[in-house]
Amino acid sequence: MPGQRADVKELKARLDIVSIISRYVTLIKSGSGFKGKCPFHKDDTPSMTVSAEKGLWHCFGCGEGGDVIGFVMQIERLSFLEAVRRLAEEVGMSFDTAEDGARDELRSLMADVANAFSNNLRSDAGEKARDYLLNRGYPESCWMTYGLGYALPGWDNVKRTFSRHGEAILLKLGLLVQGDKGTYDRFRDRTIFPILDLSGRPVGFGGRTFEGEPKYLNSSQTPLFDKGRLVYGISWARERMSQTRTAVLVEGYTDVLSLHQADITNAVGSMGTSLTQGQAELLKRFVDEVVIAYDQDAAGSAASLKGMQILRNIGLGVRVAQLPVGEDPDGFVRNQGSEAMQEILDAALPFHEFFIESLKARHDVTTIRGKEQLLEDAREFYRSVRSSALREEIERQIADLVDLSVESVRRELPRRPHPRDDESPPQVIAEHWGIEEHLLALVLRGEITWDAIELHVLPEDFSEANQPIAQRLAAGLSDLSELMSELDEEGARRASFYALAPLEIDVERTIEDAKRRMGHLPAIEKRLAIIDSEIAASGETEDWKRWEELMKEKADLRVASIRAMDAKRRGMHEQQSEEERSESEAS
Ligand SMILES: [Zn+2]
Incomplete structure (x- = not known):
């Protein structure tokens, strides 16, 4: 939303990054900025730099970095919007947009529906759901805590009760289903488990049937409920998760509730066994281990x-x-108790051990075919392992399993295309900067504008990791504060690094290098592709002066393209041997 982008910029302009970071880190003046011990890694020397002027921070120890919003997101474990709202409140700005208004309406309707379900549970009609819950070991005292409820039998209870909101909005929230003969209630005669968002607001429902299939029914995807980005129980578990840095991940609603009842309050539910990337990212905001x-x-x-x-x-x-x-965890903790469950959790196997156990269980290694299938199965996992020590351990264990030598197992399990032998996050190191990094740093520090290199490089010429920054700079987004708001975590880390790293960069030489070694060609070809239609257009309007100019530009570009191709060929050789550089420059 463009309005929101301007608002975020305004918000950042009103915030003092130094005083906000000072709440968490002791900052000392150093040069034109501030230095402090990084809160995101074990930092003995002050590795973190904060620049009030640029509105950025970066840790040269662990590579974290970004703007003030990114800092608050990371240290307080908030989403972007949550961080923006919190900071906005401090400076008396409001972040209510039209979209928020609409969402608020949807939210309050969902809360009303959840309330209605919970009243049903206490009504005469709710007896069978009450019996079910009591039998399951959920006493009345916890119904309220978890918002449990009951959807009445019949096809149109929700539809009639909330008819004043209109069918469209009820459909939108997944409360009604569109059938051939009209709409009807999605949840009928089911025990209801509300699915709450991070802030504890109901955004969807899970319904358990008393008989028949499906046993569990979830809300469909709605503007409020994105199953791929939410785990069940997150609002109850987030505090304990942050404290212990660990989450217990279970499948179902009752698993979560039973664990919470047993005081294992960092349990959350994946709502099925297929976990998504979005759910994993949500968990990563709170924990280091699952x-x-x-x-x-x-x-x-x-x-x-x-x-x-x-x-x-x-x-x-x-x-x-x-x-x-x-x-399952639900049954186990109810029958064996909290302590037994905790023991099982404490004894949980590291993933690789579990994986090898599961290979053993799934394949009959007494046959050649079984061995082949086992190796096939192990391949993808093996490729994803970054630590070489762990890779060797896996090779040994698999060799044992299939009764082959470690060498032949190693041959069967190809390495990842670019093996990295450490588990630390990718980090760019200033000494290893290439032309790309130099160019981006120059533009981000305002020493040159993108225009200066526009004809020589395209964003596509940059490596994948740098492209998001290059694309935005090329699109004319020169304001540092706006740029930071548009980048993801990795982009923010890089941009803050390029902008703050204490490194002198030779402007002329960097641009010359870029001309010779980077794209050049694509930029020329892009212009050549446009120019023919412009020539045609000027011919049609009989603008012969323009036509002549364009023809001349085209001829020049052709020459430039041949030169660039040549230079690029040379450039490739040069990249192999950095020392030959000055010689070829002289020639
Ligand atoms: Zn750090």
């Missing part, structure tokens, strides 16, 4: 293994709890 507690059959399934990989890939530690066969 302990998976799915029932034994489900844990080894392809869907659940994929979810565990997603968690690992975004940098979370993963362990897998080993419940007795046939048990």
Whole structure:
């Protein structure tokens, strides 16, 4: 929303980054900025630089960095909007937009519907749901805590009760279903588990049937409810998750509730076994490690293994709890108690051990075919492992399993295309900066404008990691504050680094290097592609002066393109040997 972009810029202009960061970190004046010990890694030397003038911070120890909103997001574990709202409040700005108004209306309707379900539970009609909950070990005292409810039998209870809002909005919220003969209630004769967002507001419902299929029914995707970005119970678990830096991930609503009842209050539900990237990212805001507690059959399934990989890939530690066969966390904790459950969680296997166990269970290694399938299965996981020590350990264990030598197993399991032997997040180091980094740094520090290099490089010429920054600069977004708001975490880390790294950059030489070594060609070709239509247009309007200019530009571009091709060919050789550079410059 353009209005919002301007508002965020205005907000940042009103905030003093130094005084806000000072609330968490002792800052000392250093040169034109401030230095302090980084709160995001164990920092003995003050590695963090804060620049009031640029409105940026960056840690040269761990590579974190960004603007003031990014800092508050990270240290307080807030989403962008939450951080903006909190900071806005401090300086007396309001962030209500038209869209917010509409969402507020949807939210308040969802709250009313949740209320109606919870009243049903206490009504005469709710007896069977009450019995179910009591039998399950959820006493009346916890119905309110978790907002439990009951959807009445019949096709149009919600539809009639909330008819004044109109069918369209009820459909939009997934409360009604569109059938051939009109709309009807989605949730009928079911025990209701409201699904709450981070702030504890109902955004969707899960309904459990008393008989028939499906046993559980979820709200559909709605403007408020995105199943791929929410885990069940997050609002109840977030505090304990932040404290322990660990989440217990279970499948279902009752698993979450039973664990919370047993005082394991960092439990959240994935609402099915296939965890999504968005859910993993949400968890990462609060924890460093996830302990998976799915029932034994489900844990080894392809869907659940994929979810565990997603968690690992975004940098979370993963362990897998080993419940007795046939048990789910809900049943186990109710029958065996809190302590027994805690023991199971404490003994959870590191992901790689669990994975190898599951390979063992899934393949018959007494046959050649079984061995082949096992190796096939192990391949993707093996490729995702970054630590070489862990890779070797896995090679050894698999070799044992399939009774082959470690060498032949290693041959069968190809490495990742670009192996990185450490587990630390990717970090650009100033000494390793290339032309790309120099160019971006120059533009971000305002030493040159994008115009100066526009003809020589296109954003596409930049490496994938730098492209988001290059694209925005090329699109004319020169304001540092606006630019930072548009970048994701990784982009913000890079931009703050380029803008703040204490490094002298030779402007002339960088531009010359860029001309020779980077794109050039694509930029010329892009212009050539446009120019023919412009020539045609000027011919049609009989603007012969313009026509002549364009023809001349075209001829020049052709020459330039041949030169660029040549230079690029030379440039490739040069990249292999940095020392030959000055010689070819002289020639
Ligand atoms: Zn740091």
